[in-house]
Amino acid sequence: MERTYVMVKPDGVQRNLIGDIISRWEKKGFTLIAAKLTTLSKEKAELHYAEHVGQPFFENLVRFITSGPVFAMVWEGADVVSTSRLMIGKTNPAEATPGTVRGDYGVKIPNNIIHGSDSPESANREISIFFDESELNDYVKSG
Numbered sequence: 001m002e003r004t005y006v007m008v009k010p011d012g013v014q015r016n017l018i019g020d021i022i023s024r025w026e027k028k029g030f031t032l033i034a035a036k037l038t039t040l041s042k043e044k045a046e047l048h049y050a051e052h053v054g055q056p057f058f059e060n061l062v063r064f065i066t067s068g069p070v071f072a073m074v075w076e077g078a079d080v081v082s083t084s085r086l087m088i089g090k091t092n093p094a095e096a097t098p099g100t101v102r103g104d105y106g107v108k109i110p111n112n113i114i115h116g117s118d119s120p121e122s123a124n125r126e127i128s129i130f131f132d133e134s135e136l137n138d139y140v141k142s143g
């Protein structure tokens with residue numbers, strides 16, 4: 001079954017959006033297989049955002065993502081990577097459609113509330129940065 005990495009960023013945690021975000025994914029029908037509140041080290045943040053090294057916004061992004069706790073989650077389900085991206089909305093909240101997390105709650109980057117992996121390959125890489133294999137719960141929901 002496909003898995004994705006979803007992370008409520010420090011601004012989303014500060015604005016008490018963890019519960020709302022978990023609820024959206026639960027109601028959609030995806031299965032939560034791991035979750036934790038954690039404050040990223042600079043090293044872990046740089047690893048997570050490795051593809052953005054060299055971008056003019058990189059330092060700001062790392063400063064922002066390490067500024068307070070994030071809520072890290074792994075969700076499982078059919079097409080969970082692409083569907084989660086649809087539920088999250090465009091990177092720039094000003095362009096994100098209402099009904100998406102960023103469209104409903106975000107104002108501007110980098111404070112865009114939430115992160116979701118952009119491909120199954122990124123998901124595997126990102127999950128392994130934040131979780132040990134033993135923390136991923138293997139179960140089937142009954143209803």
Ligand code: CMP
Pocket residue numbers: 052057061091109110111112114115116
């Ligand atoms: P995210 O989905 O976590 O993936 C990369 C992040 O980089 C993105 O959300 C934004 O928070 C941030 N980002 C992307 N483009 C810019 C930009 N032009 N200026 C500042 N931050 C950006």
